[in-house]
Amino acid sequence: METRPNKQSDVSTTTESLLNAAERLFAEHGYDGVGMRALADEAGVNLGATTYHYGSKQKLYIETVMRRFRPIGEERIKLLRLAEKEAKGKPVPVEKILDCMLRPPFMTVLAHPYFPALLARNLFMPPPFMQELLAKELPPFNEPFVAALARTLPNLSPEVLQMRDVFAGGVLLMVSRQLSKMPMRNSPDFCEMVLKEMVTFIAAGLRTESTISGSDLPPMAFS
Amino acid sequence: METRPNKQSDVSTTTESLLNAAERLFAEHGYDGVGMRALADEAGVNLGATTYHYGSKQKLYIETVMRRFRPIGEERIKLLRLAEKEAKGKPVPVEKILDCMLRPPFMTVLAHPYFPALLARNLFMPPPFMQELLAKELPPFNEPFVAALARTLPNLSPEVLQMRDVFAGGVLLMVSRQLSKMPMRNSPDFCEMVLKEMVTFIAAGLRTESTISGSDLPPMAFS
DNA sequence: GTCTATAACCTGATAGAC
């Protein structure tokens, strides 16, 4: 038992319950769809406390999103580096790369029921003030995967690979959205099955010969 | 030249410029992100006229979305029926089914630069009042494609097929979003190439053997 | 059919008591 309340954890209860309320409400109604009053009520804190802790609605929103995005990005890179180490200099198999790429966001989606909507909102139509931030923060956690795929699938041009990486992102996003509506979401076996099926589907698409010869496509058409 | 103004077209200029303004602003900022004042200003009509023509913000939003969704759904079915007729009772090739499925929304995306965001918003995170409407309106235009794929790919269980149909939707949505940011969007050749590459990618994924045996998956897991 | 004026309410942010 905690006999002496610790300052750190006291501070975090208010800020965290605010973040949790924000995750749910921003996910369901979007940035403009929810007011500070609703956020404060949902979190069970006073309206004035919100500005004290986060300064503005925008800063609260940014922290709500980045609290999830940060660890996903880091985990992705960690898993990829590990897989590359295991491959001992040889190209990492396609399925392995895709698993490293998709598993962290997929698991986060499963662990936090309101995250899929938040993810989709911010990848597809972020509020204007988020666009620059995300354009800076996200690519470093995705480019290594395109590079790894390029080593494993040397017959595909970088342009086609970039495009197919966009395809793969679409699959993940759509599955996340569907999964969040399903009761089966809580079965780890079922989820592992869905992840594996996603990897199989995307791997088959990646391996197939492209109908595009590299020179037909302007460089970096998809970024 | 029009010598005598025709009632029909007079009415439609106000309502249409309102719809066009709504498409742009709702796509960019979402339902809650834009007020009736901004809509009226953008359309160059008076605030009072908006309620006269559409009754409420919700009804204007619904009409903005359905103006695009309706013809896409109808065109999809028309193309599929045509392809089935051409196949003379034999199963329609996967690539042909996918082309019928993806071409109408893809072309609409190209023709209307603000439509991709509107599409993504309403498929991923529709405003609450749209959810029931879309759940009723959209499936009739998608289920025939799952059925057609089932005939062509009889080795895949209905559950797996349903799931992969979700994957395919994700690819289309993601490509639409990316395309709307690209200048190349205006080149028909480039767009035809992207569509073909999408079809190739998805077809390869669809044809690959599933890692899921039908009985592992609860029926209609993805709907 | 189009407009103005206004009603009734909600918004984010802040100042200052406790």
Next chain:
DNA sequence: GTCTATCAGGTTATAGAC
């Protein structure tokens, strides 16, 4: 660190003149 009260400006919808 938490609260209340309040500000200035936004929201949708409506009533009634023209």
